[in-house]
Amino acid sequence: MKHPAGSREDAKPAVVEPPALALAPKADTPADRAEFEPKQVETKPSAPSGPITIRPTDTVILKDVTRFGLNIGARSTYGAAQHLKNLIPNPGFEAGVFGSMIHAAKGATTVRVAQAFWDTDWTREDYGIGQPAGFWDGGEYEFTYGAAKGRTGRITRFALENHENVFYLDGGGPAPNEWDVLVVRRDLPGLVAGPRMATDCVSNDVRPGSPGKQSLHLKAGGEWSKCEVYMDSEWRDGDKSAGKLIVVRGPWKISFWAKGKGVADRIRVMFHREGEGSFIDESIKLSPQWQLIERAFTVPDGADKLGPYNEGDYHPLLVLSLSVDNDGGQVWLDDAALEPANEKNPTVFTDAFVNRLKELRPGVLRNWSTQHGNTLVNEIAEPFERKTNGYSPRQRAAGEWGFSLHEFLQLCKEIEAEPWYVMPPMWSERDVHGLMEYLAGPADGAHPYADRRASLGQQEPWSDVFKRIHIEFGNEMWGEASANDPFFGASALGGERLGTMANERFALLRASPFFKDDKINLIIGGQFYYPGRQGEIDATGNHHREIALAPYFGSDKEHANDDELFYPLFARPFEDVATGRMKQSQDELDRGGKKTGLAIYEINFHTTGGEAPIDVTNDFVTGANGALALPLYMLVYQRDMGAKNQCAFTAIQYSFGIGEGRYVRVWGLLRDIAATARKRPTWLGLELVNRVIQGDMVAVDIEGTRNGWTQRPINTVENEIDVPFVHAFAYKNGNTRSLIVFNLNLTDATSVNVAIEGAASGPITRHQIAPKSLHDDNEDAETVSIVTDLLEATNPTTLELPAHSLTALEWQT
Numbered sequence: 052m053k054h055p056a057g058s059r060e061d062a063k064p065a066v067v068e069p070p071a072l073a074l075a076p077k078a079d080t081p082a083d084r085a086e087f088e089p090k091q092v093e094t095k096p097s098a099p100s101g102p103i104t105i106r107p108t109d110t111v112i113l114k115d116v117t118r119f120g121l122n123i124g125a126r127s128t129y130g131a132a133q134h135l136k137n138l139i140p141n142p143g144f145e146a147g148v149f150g151s152m153i154h155a156a157k158g159a160t161t162v163r164v165a166q167a168f169w170d171t172d173w174t175r176e177d178y179g180i181g182q183p184a185g186f187w188d189g190g191e192y193e194f195t196y197g198a199a200k201g202r203t204g205r206i207t208r209f210a211l212e213n214h215e216n217v218f219y220l221d222g223g224g225p226a227p228n229e230w231d232v233l234v235v236r237r238d239l240p241g242l243v244a245g246p247r248m249a250t251d252c253v254s255n256d257v258r259p260g261s262p263g264k265q266s267l268h269l270k271a272g273g274e275w276s277k278c279e280v281y282m283d284s285e286w287r288d289g290d291k292s293a294g295k296l297i298v299v300r301g302p303w304k305i306s307f308w309a310k311g312k313g314v315a316d317r318i319r320v321m322f323h324r325e326g327e328g329s330f331i332d333e334s335i336k337l338s339p340q341w342q343l344i345e346r347a348f349t350v351p352d353g354a355d356k357l358g359p360y361n362e363g364d365y366h367p368l369l370v371l372s373l374s375v376d377n378d379g380g381q382v383w384l385d386d387a388a389l390e391p392a393n394e395k396n397p398t399v400f401t402d403a404f405v406n407r408l409k410e411l412r413p414g415v416l417r418n419w420s421t422q423h424g425n426t427l428v429n430e431i432a433e434p435f436e437r438k439t440n441g442y443s444p445r446q447r448a449a450g451e452w453g454f455s456l457h458e459f460l461q462l463c464k465e466i467e468a469e470p471w472y473v474m475p476p477m478w479s480e481r482d483v484h485g486l487m488e489y490l491a492g493p494a495d496g497a498h499p500y501a502d503r504r505a506s507l508g509q510q511e512p513w514s515d516v517f518k519r520i521h522i523e524f525g526n527e528m529w530g531e532a533s534a535n536d537p538f539f540g541a542s543a544l545g546g547e548r549l550g551t552m553a554n555e556r557f558a559l560l561r562a563s564p565f566f567k568d569d570k571i572n573l574i575i576g577g578q579f580y581y582p583g584r585q586g587e588i589d590a591t592g593n594h595h596r597e598i599a600l601a602p603y604f605g606s607d608k609e610h611a612n613d614d615e616l617f618y619p620l621f622a623r624p625f626e627d628v629a630t631g632r633m634k635q636s637q638d639e640l641d642r643g644g645k646k647t648g649l650a651i652y653e654i655n656f657h658t659t660g661g662e663a664p665i666d667v668t669n670d671f672v673t674g675a676n677g678a679l680a681l682p683l684y685m686l687v688y689q690r691d692m693g694a695k696n697q698c699a700f701t702a703i704q705y706s707f708g709i710g711e712g713r714y715v716r717v718w719g720l721l722r723d724i725a726a727t728a729r730k731r732p733t734w735l736g737l738e739l740v741n742r743v744i745q746g747d748m749v750a751v752d753i754e755g756t757r758n759g760w761t762q763r764p765i766n767t768v769e770n771e772i773d774v775p776f777v778h779a780f781a782y783k784n785g786n787t788r789s790l791i792v793f794n795l796n797l798t799d800a801t802s803v804n805v806a807i808e809g810a811a812s813g814p815i816t817r818h819q820i821a822p823k824s825l826h827d828d829n830e831d832a833e834t835v836s837i838v839t840d841l842l843e844a845t846n847p848t849t850l851e852l853p854a855h856s857l858t859a860l861e862w863q864t
Contacts, residue, residue, distance in 0.1 A: 103755035104847060106806040107781035107790055113693055113748040116782065118414030118741045119685050120468065120698040121720070122653060125420035125453045129284040131296045131705040133725035134404040136390040139280055139371065140452045143263035143386055143435035147239035147248060147449025150424040150477030151442050151540040154532055155197070155227040156215060164233060166216040168533040169444055174211065179246025182447050184211050190237030192220055193479060195552050196543075197231025199224060206235060216444070230544060232552065234477050236426070242267065243439050243448045251275065258308035258341040258385040262436035266308075266385040269375050277374030278384065287366040290706045290714035297369055297725040299330055299355040306345040307373070307387035311337035311380060319376035320346065322389065324355055325367035334376045341385070347392055357726060386435040398465050399434070399458045404702075404724050408466045411734065412741045416463050417471040417652060417698040419526045421453035423541045425475050427482040430456040431489060431503055442477065443540040456489075457507050460516075469519050471574075471652075471698060476525035476541055476552065483556050486522075487563035490514055491570070514570045521696060522560070523574040523599065523652065524553035529584055546587030550575060554592025561594055572696070574599050576652055582635035589643040597696065599650040600636060602627060603657030604684060606766035607671045610663045613797055617676050617825060617855075619766035621795045622774045624684040628691040630770060637692060649692050653700035654684060655718045655733065665713045673716050675822035675835045678732035679857050682740045683793060686780045690748060699737060722830060729829045732820075736857060739818050739837050740791055743859045746784025753779060777803060777852070786812070789861040794852035797825070804847035805860065811844030812863040821853040 126135045156165040174181030187209035194202045204222035211217070218235065227233065241248035242265075252275040254268040269275055286293040299322075309318055316337045323329035331348045360366060371389055375382050396405045408416075422430060424442030432438070432455060441449035454462075456472060463470040474486065485500040491514035492498040494505035501512070514520060528549045530542035543549035553575045560566055560573065578584040579600040588598055604623055609615045627633040633649070640647045656672040663671075681699060688694040704719030716722075720734035730738070759775035762768055776796040782789045794801055807815075818839050827834045842848060844862055852858060 102802045102804055102849070103753055103757055103777060104804040104806055105777075105779045105790065105792065106752040106754060107783070107788060107808075108750045108752055109783065110750040111747045112690055112750050113695065116689065116744055116746070116748050117469065117695045118412055118744045119682070119737050120413045120415030120417060120471065120696065121408075121411065121737075122417045122419060122698050122701040123462075124701045124703065125451070128280065128282050129288070131285070131293070131719060131721070131723040132703040133297050133723070134400050134703060135454060136394055136399055136401050137434065138282060138389045139387050141243070141437075141439055142388055143261070143437065144242055144253065144267040144384065145263050145265060145436065145438045146241060146253070147243060147439040147441065148236070148424065148426055148429055149239050149441045149449050150234065150236040150426070150475065151444055152476060152532070152542065153218070153233045153235060153444070154544060155229060155231045155233060157229040159227045159229075159231075161223060161226045162220050164218045164220060164227060165212075166218070166444070167230060168539070169216050170214050171211045171216065172214060173534065179447055180445060182209070182216065182444060185209055186447060187218060187235055187237060190235050192218065192236075193234045194227060195232050195234050195555070196548050197227050199227040199231060206237075232543065232548060236477060236479070239441075239449050243450050246446065246448055246450075248448050249275070254383060256383055261308070261386055262433045263386065264436070266383045269373075269382045269384065271375040271378055271380045277372055279373075280371040282369040282371070284368050285705060287368060289708060291362055291366065292714070293705045294358055294360065295355070295726050296705060296723045298357055299324070299350045299369065300352055302347065302349050302392035303330065303390070304345065304347045304392040305331065305387075305389045306343065308341050308343055308385040309335075309337055310339060310341045310383050312339065314338055315377055316380040316382055317376040318382050318384075319372070319374045321372045321374075322370070323372075324369055326365065327356075327367055328354060330354070337382065341383075396465060398461045399454055400462055401724065403728050405462070405465060407721060407724065407728065407730070408462075408468075411738050413466070413468045414741070414744075415469040415471050415521065415696055415698060416459075416466075417473070418456075418459045419473040421451035422456075422473065422475050423526070423538070424449065424451070424477060427478060427485045427489070427500070430475075431500075431507070433507070445534065445539065457504070457509070460509075460513055464516055469517050469521065471521035471523065471696070473523050473526050474556070476528060476543070478556070480559060483559040484563060487560050487565045490520060491563075491565035491567070512565075514565070514567060517570075519570060519572050521572045521574055523576060524556055525549075525576065527576055527578075527601075529576070529578050529588075546577070546584040547591060550588035550591030550595075553588075554594045557592070557594035572596050574650060574652070574696075576601075577636065579603070579632055579636070582632050582639050585636045586639035586643065589640055589645060589647050593645060595647065597648045597650040598636075598640065599652035599696075600633070601653040601700070602633060602651065602684065602688070603653070603655060604680065604767065605656035605658045605672065606660070606662070607658055607668055608660070608662040609765045610667050610671075613825065615765065616671060617797055618760055618762055618774075619768045620676060620680050621683060622762035622772055623768050624687040625774055626768055626770060626772050627684075628687055629772070633688060633692055649688075649694050651685065651688060651694055651697035653698060655681065655700045655720075658717065659707060659709050659715050661709050661713060665715070669716045670826055670828070673731055673828040673830055674825050675732045675820070675827045676825040676855070678736035678739075678820045678822070678835060679793060679795070679855065680736075681733045682736040682791075682857065683778070685737075686740065686791065690780060699733065716830070729833060731829055732822075732835045735820055735835060735837055739820055739857060739859055742818055743782065743789035743791060743861050745782050745787065745789060747782065749781050749783050751779045751781045751790075753777070777801065786864050787861065788864055789859065792850070792852060792858045792860075794854060794856050796854050798854055800851060800853045803850050803852060805850055807844055807846040807848055807862065809864045813844070814841040815844050815848060815860050815862040817842050818859040819856060821856040821858075825855050
């Protein structure tokens, strides 16, 4: 906490490219039932020749659909993801936990296991990279895959020998084979301080009633004379175009417990924007007894100005400083909070974020944030007792701290979304058993994890709160498990290992007396760019119900004009389901015969290859085209692949660095939440369709001649494909009917007739995104929005579809 946070948003890994795959021939007919006559040019279509009729039917395509969901991600102290009320990470100043997934090198014995994929030449004491000798001493181990599977015990010694990390293990049993999986876990003493754990600044003297185990001990004149939390550094140290991503305004409050060694000791509290002024700056007298200190303050509008700033100006950070304020003084700090004062919602998340989520109405929220190296006990700990955690062999500090599983479920309850939880792959059997008890067991004094749930304020089992709870084993665990893998330390190395370990953990969940098959959906993450991976995973067991993919989209390699940018973007989902990787993935599952379904764990633009000038790329990924593209992909996958559970990536992020000082403005559907809270067009597109996705998805008949274009193979479209301009998706929920219609023509409006079968009981509600230009965005001002109005219900109802527009209708019958 003494050092400024990093300078970029959480990295999204590059996609691992698979071997070349043979594609099936181009489909001759579109997915829905209509005559289609493409204009035989590359991507320069003509306007439709006349109106067509869109007729929603009663034929159910997919029962009981789920509105589209969202990944919420971790809080970022330095960037845009400022969705937690309390700005202080690790506010109880607690120690750490660490868990890693290790692969055995060749030549392991029963008691000596060297780690594959790490050379100790990479271990650097000066930079805190890698793990020093002794790091794992006394930790616990468990073999979770291979010849030694099931062996557990203690690590007697961790050494660096012959360029390898070496684990010496107690106990007996089989020796592992090369690349068998060893999971190791341990507690880390101290307090995370940059790349290391500091032990000279903590004390076991905690405030009365604290749920935590340690406090922060500050001494005047020493290295730890103050505690500083640096925030909002992205615009200084990373993407300077971001501007401030936290703007402090209105009523705030700060609270903490403190005591001094003597009656003369004082603590100075300062919350300020560098060089621009302080919001609170006070020296407070302490005593040798613990006392709760609380202060309220108001920041006038404009005191922390949003701008403007020039690129050459210094971009000041936001800083909270708690320091010893007298010579020779000593101060103990515990359980601190800095947060807005008038928040209304009952969760740990800000009103601004919760309100935005309620506007989006996600059907499911996916929590992949900071939990990879965590334990169940820490995942359901209160904020002031929650430890930091880590998992990567590159690291020696447990540097992650975020919201808990319990707090995530409270958020899902508040916004009425189904939870999708990424279960840490390092969890022990006791953690896995405990998870089901926590989620679904009775709080009756005989079930400690359920009793813990009740003590946190949730008496009723979570399984009774939600229609379904989705549990995924790890995140993108098929990766290469080497130092080049962004999830090194949490990767399985291929689909067979992943599927085997996941199904064995899922078997433990299913063995619980509290498991209900209709309530718990078990998911394994697959690899979109290698459809064969889905077959590998699916063949390993029968306990999973879905394999989830991340079909990222959007290439701007060819960008001479709008036709080259946008028509391939709109064409690819139709190729995906006709001959592409979605179809190939489903074919892999169909061959397995287990009726395993497909889900989408992440989806968004992935235009990070640097193939176009950065201004072209940022215009492409933030433009109004995203309001059409993101829901179009998800709707096509829902209709043609039966993908019920889909989550866009991610709620909040300003940009992602791709090297050489270039930043691409992905993956946040919100530009930020604590400065402008502007919705990017991708968010708006999901918000619009989520207003009308309901009940059962039904088939649509489209009568008449639909014009379209013939898309040539560019920008990730691999085969020539014919695509109509107009697409429609329909739903029926009792007496409520709804319809979503796209006009993908880049230049021309078109009229359609919508058949309203039966007598409508009132007007039709229309929601529409019809930007003046697909290059419009909301980065600096709101230019793209949803417009809602009422239409008179007639049969048919004539609907004017502007060029490049998205329209949703809802009516009662």
